[in-house]
Amino acid sequence: MNRLTAAIAASGFACFALLYTPQPVMPQIAAEYGLGPGSASLALSAATLALAVVVVPIAMLSERVGRRPVIVVSVLVAALLGLVLPFAPNYELFLGLRVLQGIAAAGVPAASMAYLADALDKKKLGAAMGAMIAGNSLGGMxxxxxxxMTVDWLGWRGSVLLAGVFGLVAALIVVFFLPKAQAMPKRAPSGMKAALKDPVLLSMYxxxxxxxxxxxxxxxxxxxxLSGPAWLETLVFLFYGFGSTAAAFAGRLADRFGRGRVLLLCIAVLAAGALASLVWVPLGLAIVTAGFFASHTTASGWVAARAPSHAxxxxxxxxxxxxxxxxxxGGTSGATAYEEWGWGGLVLVLLGWLALAAMLVVCSQSSPVNSAPSGASRGTAPTPPYARYEGVGAAPRATRLDTKWAGEG
Incomplete structure (x- = not known):
């Protein structure tokens, strides 16, 4: 792992560690502030919803000011807010800080994928994307x-503060090790239009x-x-370790065999995990976690490779x-399905979602590769006819003739 990939992985580690720290201590937060489970869940959803709202505007901002400044400011501000968070005197201020932390953290996922796509050639992109997703999953875990694991000894405030210290250390690694961009690439004004008109990109969304x-x-x-002591239930998040390993492995496979084929394989692993959960829930969770992070690595890498540089x-x-x-x-819909039809009904619903995702991938494999965008060199060799479709078995050498714009690796 080189300096660039390590720094991007550290940014994902810091972002997702800070984002999900309150989840295991929600009962303690609820007890201190006199909350019910629904209100306590806002400790997590306030940050993630804020992130979802601002991630696209921040991604657009990174097109103008550069990826690295956005990543560095994002991870530092999120880490500093993590140190302030446990000192909130009331729940309203706590939620306000969580919203700000979600907004700050958005810069990491918004700019990291594009940063890697700008800095690396496509043959190395999948492995780097796998390292980034591995950092994300390790951070969340x-x-x-x-x-x-520490709430029984430190209380929820002490445990959240400790997680904030870990986040700050990872943030400092990003500050000192993330390489500066060689040059600001020229950006065309139609980036959003390009990101919305490509059917493969729409399918990946x-x-x-x-x-x-x-x-x-x-x-x-x-x-x-599942049932058991709080610390024992927390151990289920160790399955994220499988996700980290699977993410890095899937990135390398996608570089070698093509993202379409690998993504279909990852979806099949997810489906196998769903079925295995009918026999034993922990086994199913382990397989689902590996399949999810592998598929997320592959799909996000496809987006980064497929999108024109200005988009x-x-x-x-x-x-x-x-x-x-x-x-x-989706998470709420799945919980509703479980409440209505039990675990078996939930599995059936989720298998339907996975079947729809697989259909979208199959359609994307047969979509023509993007033509070079405006501003591309006029001397670029055209993609040969046998390499014009995503996932179709052209010779490896031929698929690399247009390494900058092809959607498959």
């Missing part, structure tokens, strides 16, 4: 584990909604199927907006 909706639904209702920020932002829409609306 670590933030939850730190608070969940929808795939993000379906995949994260499936994943969050499982974790939202798993607590109703990468907007395309990444729209993908992530879909991600957090799936997290909120």
């Amino acid at each position: 670590s933030g939850r584990l730190v608070t969940g 929808a795939v993000a909604v379906l995949l994260v909706g499936t994943f969050i639904s499982f974790y939202n209702v798993a607590g109703f199927q 990468r920020g907007q395309a990444s932002g729209l993908y992530l907006a879909g991600f957090y829409v799936g997290s909120s609306i």
Whole structure:
């Protein structure tokens, strides 16, 4: 892992560790502030909803001021807010700080994908994207584990503060190790239009909604199927370790075999995990977690590689907006299905979502590769006919003739 990839992974670690730290200590927060479960859940959803609202505007901002400044300011402000958060004297101020933290954290996912696409050639992009997603999953896991495992000794305020310290250390790694851009690329004014008119990109935004909706639904209702001490239930987040490994592996596979094929395989793993949960819920969660992070790595890498350079920020932002829409609306819909029809009914609903995602991927594989955008060199060799379709088995050498704009790697 080189300096650039390590710094991007650290930014994801810090962002997602800070974002999800309150989840394991919601009962303690509710007890201190006199809240019910619904009100206590705002400790998480206030930040994620704020992130979903601002991720596209911040992605557009990164097109103008540069990716690195957005990432650095984002991770530093989010970390500093994490240190202030446990000292909130009332729940209203706590939620206000969480909203600000969600807005601050949005800069990392909004700019990181486009930063990697700008800095690396496409043959290295999948592995780097896998490292980024691995950092995200490790951050989400670590933030939850730190608070969940220490709350009995430190109280929720002490455990959240400790997680904030971890986030600040990771943020400082980003500040000192993230390389400066070689040059600000020229940006055409039609980036949002380009990000919205490509059918493959539109499909990937929808795939993000379906995949994260499936994943969050499982974790939202798993607590109703599992029972035990609070620290023991927290250990379920160790499954995120499988996600980190699967994300890095999927990125390398996508570089070698093409994103379409690998994404279909990852969706099949997700479906297998859903079915396995009917036998034993922890086994299903482990497989689902690995399949989700692998599929997220592959789909986000497809977006970064497919989008024209002047639309990468907007395309990444729209993908992530879909991600957090799936997290909120999809997660709630899955919980409703569980309440109405039980675990078996939930699995059937989620298998339907995964089937729809697979159909979108199959359609995207047969979509023509983007032509070079305006401003591209007139001397660029055209893509040969046998390499004009995503996922179609052209020879590896041929698929790399247009490494900048092809949607498959």
